[in-house]
Amino acid sequence: MVQAVAPNLVAAVSEARQWDRLMEMAAIGAIPGDSPEDRGVNRPCLSPEDRQARRLIIGWAEQIGLAVSVDQLGNLFFRHEGTEAGAAPVVSGSHMDSQPKGGRFDGIYGVIAAFEAVQALREAGVATRRPIEVVAWTNEEGGRFAPGCMGSMAYAGYAPPNTWDGIRDNAGISWADALAEHQAAEADITRRPLGVVEGQTPHAYVEAHIEQGPVLEQKGLDVGVVTGIQGSRWFSVEIRGRSDHAGTTPLSVRRDAMQDAIRAITALNTLMRDPTDVLRFTVARMEVFPNASNSVADLVRFSIDFRHPDNAVLQARGNAIEGVIQAALTTCTATLSERFHATPAQFAPLVTDAVQRAAEAQGLGWLRMPSGAFHDAQFMVPLCPTGMIFVPCRNGVSHNPAEYSTAPQLAAGTRVLAQVLAELANG
Amino acid sequence: MVQAVAPNLVAAVSEARQWDRLMEMAAIGAIPGDSPEDRGVNRPCLSPEDRQARRLIIGWAEQIGLAVSVDQLGNLFFRHEGTEAGAAPVVSGSHMDSQPKGGRFDGIYGVIAAFEAVQALREAGVATRRPIEVVAWTNEEGGRFAPGCMGSMAYAGYAPPNTWDGIRDNAGISWADALAEHQAAEADITRRPLGVVEGQTPHAYVEAHIEQGPVLEQKGLDVGVVTGIQGSRWFSVEIRGRSDHAGTTPLSVRRDAMQDAIRAITALNTLMRDPTDVLRFTVARMEVFPNASNSVADLVRFSIDFRHPDNAVLQARGNAIEGVIQAALTTCTATLSERFHATPAQFAPLVTDAVQRAAEAQGLGWLRMPSGAFHDAQFMVPLCPTGMIFVPCRNGVSHNPAEYSTAPQLAAGTRVLAQVLAELANG
Known part of the structure; x- marks a missing residue:
């Protein structure tokens, strides 16, 4: 296990590259604001904007040689291979859809952070025994089609994948029709099995996310070691x-x-x-x-x-x-x-302790805390050791165009994530 | 003045023709119901359905030789000529638009009744000194574009005709755009001046309408002599x-x-x-x-x-x-x-007394009563002697697909209207 700081790896995490990618994503479905720090995003799941954002990250994945695949719910995966054939992967990511008047960081940060962590691992030459899969879950927000977390629920076998077929958005479009249209638009992407339902069980799951609450900012801390979800x-x-x-x-x-x-x-x-x-x-x-x-x-x-x-x-x-x-x-x-x-979910010590250790090793201020929001991570809890990493956001505001975290705050969370992924993928 | 029953005229009012026309109108924008007495209408103002309904009655007017004209608000007129050139007309009608879940009688009855009364006058050979104009006012309901009564308000000079240009419907379409589209679709119809704003002041105005309340039905009466509007x-x-x-x-x-x-x-x-x-x-x-x-x-x-x-x-x-x-x-x-x-409006004795006399002469049960709903008649009050005739409706229900009046109830109101129009047009 990697217990100390992995200096090459931490240094390979690029604050500027991650920020630029987040801003490039934020341009897709952008809501104009009064200042550069007050510009939101409206990117409903399975919308043209959602697909445009997915194509953007698929392009980046192809550039650095990650294998791209998608399951029947539209959950999107980028796979970094491990050294041991057949080892269960460590999975990390979040979602790319937004609330109707959402921010630029909720969800998409966790996808871009996992992507940045994997790219840093590869650039730093840090080999891992297990593969690492970056995931973008479909419809976490539930803003267009309620409930949220459909993609992770189906992956985890929490509900059959056709459970929501009859749900309609405000325009009367059914989930089944929207998903079929989406699948046709991504027919060129390799289809993979649907999570545990079709035999894919991760070794561990880690999700980075903005806190969406005021605690870390008020206490002047860098990282939340998330202990569970209400x-x-x-x-x-x-x-x-x-x-x-x-x-x-x-x-x-x-x-x-x-x-x-x-x-x-x-x-x-x-x-x-x-x-x-x-x-x-x-x-x-x-x-x-x-x-x-x-x-x-x-x-x-x-x-x-x-x-x-x-x-x-x-x-x-x-x-x-x-x-x-x-x-x-x-x-x-x-x-x-x-x-x-x-029901309330408790995260696993395997992950929460790894997050705390990495934060300590990197000299960051951290706090063990529950999550007020639900996340896709909730549905991974029964499958595998699961945890989350929070970073501060301004005034605790989220689901709002004024949602904001600074580039250094976001990079600190990603450096912790990179170390945790390296540790878990060698565990 | 015609004080007694005009037997030829009353006999010329056709209960069956009027009912058939109402049912033909009700098919335009029809809402299916559980029974023949529970079928509603959704005919928003300036919609394709509204235009289809207007073309239907224009066709009937052309068949019996009434002159068709339309003003800049889309108010639609059918003119029966009088014997004295230049005499101010008696105007009678109501509106053809409906609530989103409206009934088959609110508004359209007053237009069809005035049309039937004029046709009966012509068929009975009853000449009138003054012309009689049947009117269908634009957007009484305010269901698509609020407020209602735009057509009659503009005719009466209550508000300038461009007052509502920026009002939008639920789909974001502006009143100005909807009206321009409508005018283009009716470009073949003779354009007339806009009411008092452009020099047209009626001699009197009479509007027939279902009561939209339970009083007449509960008292077993035929006709409401409407004294004013709240x-x-x-x-x-x-x-x-x-x-x-x-x-x-x-x-x-x-x-x-x-x-x-x-x-x-x-x-x-x-x-x-x-x-x-x-x-x-x-x-x-x-x-x-x-x-x-x-x-x-x-x-x-x-x-x-x-x-x-x-x-x-x-x-x-x-x-x-x-x-x-x-x-x-x-x-x-x-x-x-x-x-x-x-503000509350009081109707004129010239009209209310004529309605009461006609009801008495025809042996009908009548009641002097205020109107709980507002109507285009409200805006005619400052222009000329104005009044309304109510007929009963089942359970007082209106603005609902279950709105219903029987063919005999509707015909009784039209017979009173015919006699009142004949009297006023010779006054």
Whole structure:
């Protein structure tokens, strides 16, 4: 095991090359901003912009001799060969899709960092026993097609690969149709088996990511040694009433879906009250029908995003949601469906200790911390020793064009990742 | 003045022809239903369906020899000549556009009824001193482009004809562009001056319409003698916050536009409380941005539709809306804009008395009543003696595919209209 600093390797990580690649990626789906530090990205999964970004990194992989392959969910792999034939690979990466008003670092940093780490290994002449695979998972964000993490869930066998075929985006396009169109556009790329479902189990998985929270920046630290991920439950709620003329229909006889939706969300706010401010409860998506100002709404759909690191809280309050909604309604009916359910995940000491050791060996400030956001890494936990590396981001802001980390902050995380990958790939 | 029943004229009104025309119109933009009495219409203004409906009635007008013309707002006219050259016309009609999930009678009945009344006059050989113009006003509903009544407002000089050029529909199309496309499609039709703005002042205006409320049906009456229209104020509200990651951002530091919108609407519900159930307060349109379940909303737009027959209440509570919203916000900012403001309107005895006399003469059950909905007639009030005729509709339901009136109910209203038009056009 590599316990000390690997100076050649660390020096081979190029801060400038990594930053330039991130900025080149950020131009694809760019959202103009007021300053160079306030420019976001809108790159929905399986969109033309997503495919353009994937072609860009495929080009870089071909330049440095990595083997490119793609599985049936569109998960994209770049393989650096090890010295021992048949050894299980170390996998590292993240995702390339963004939120509709997303930033330039969420996800894409983890892909570019793994790519940079592998390139540095190769340039530094550091051989590894095991192969290293850089991965870009499909649809982590769930911004266009909910839920997120479809690619990693299918890879991990968490759900059959056709689970989401009927899910539609805001334009009415089904996941199945979008994926088929995407596969046709990437028909020239080598098809590989689908993860554990088709016999590919990694030796370990490591994901670098911006923190998406304020802790590292506030404490002046370089690296988060991520110990696990809080649990998430996503729900979709439909409130059904009756559409009537807004001018003639007395309020006493209406079945107004908007008013009952507001009552339901207000009641959920009470259910989700948490003086410790650890619980995360968000209603951020709503669709109203017919959505005309003078026709009473007959249908309101809204989303619930509920997260907590303690599984007991996650289960108890999550299971209470339906009853609270039903009790809040006055004249309408409601149906609730759970779209996503991930219990809190604990990362493996094999990886978390390697991250901590590398940070210490490189003289960086580090902190063991849980992740507030979910990540593809969550679904790797049952498969293999898994961990994550966080880097600071300005004001903790993410899922926003103002999301920002500096080139040195990002390079520090990648140097740790390079050392961890070298260690795990020789373990 | 024609004070008694005009038997030839009343007999010439064809219940079957009128019903068949309404059903032929209802096929354009039809919404399938479970039964013949539960089939709606989606015919947005200036849509291909709207134009198809207009071509249908233009064809009928040409068959019976009415002169067809259109003004710069797309208001469509069919003129029956009177015996005295230069006499101001009696105008009667309504609108042909529908709500997105609208019924088969709202608006279109008033156009077809006026057309049927004029055809009956001609077939019965009843000459009139004044011309009679059947009108189909553009965009009464405001379902695609808010506010409604653009055509009649422009005709009446209530607002300059280019007032709404920048208004956009849900697809981002501007009113100016939609109107230009429409005018090009109707370039073959004779262009006429724009109402009072360009020198055309009617002698009187009469509009037939379904009640859109439950009163006539509940009382077993045939005809509503409409005495006026309650006032309406429409507002558009924007709540601006900040988008953040739903998993990592503590609730205590969010600026969640959805939560502040809910607080604002809840506070408005309190402002608008009315034990007499006369006040109408409706929030029926909402748009959320970025509308992704795991990104806190940074912008919520919603509509307010507020109506009351008492101008003092309309002004006092309407003017209190902005302060109530501002007081309800916790972390976001709000802007309010008033999109539409119509004070309560009183109809003229010349018309209301003529409607009542005709109903009595024809042996029908009638009731003097205000209108809960607004109508194009509202904007004719300052121009000329104005009135409306209501017919019952099932359960008072409107702006809904289940909207329904029977062929005999509709024909009774048209017989009254025919007699009123004959009387006014000889007055």
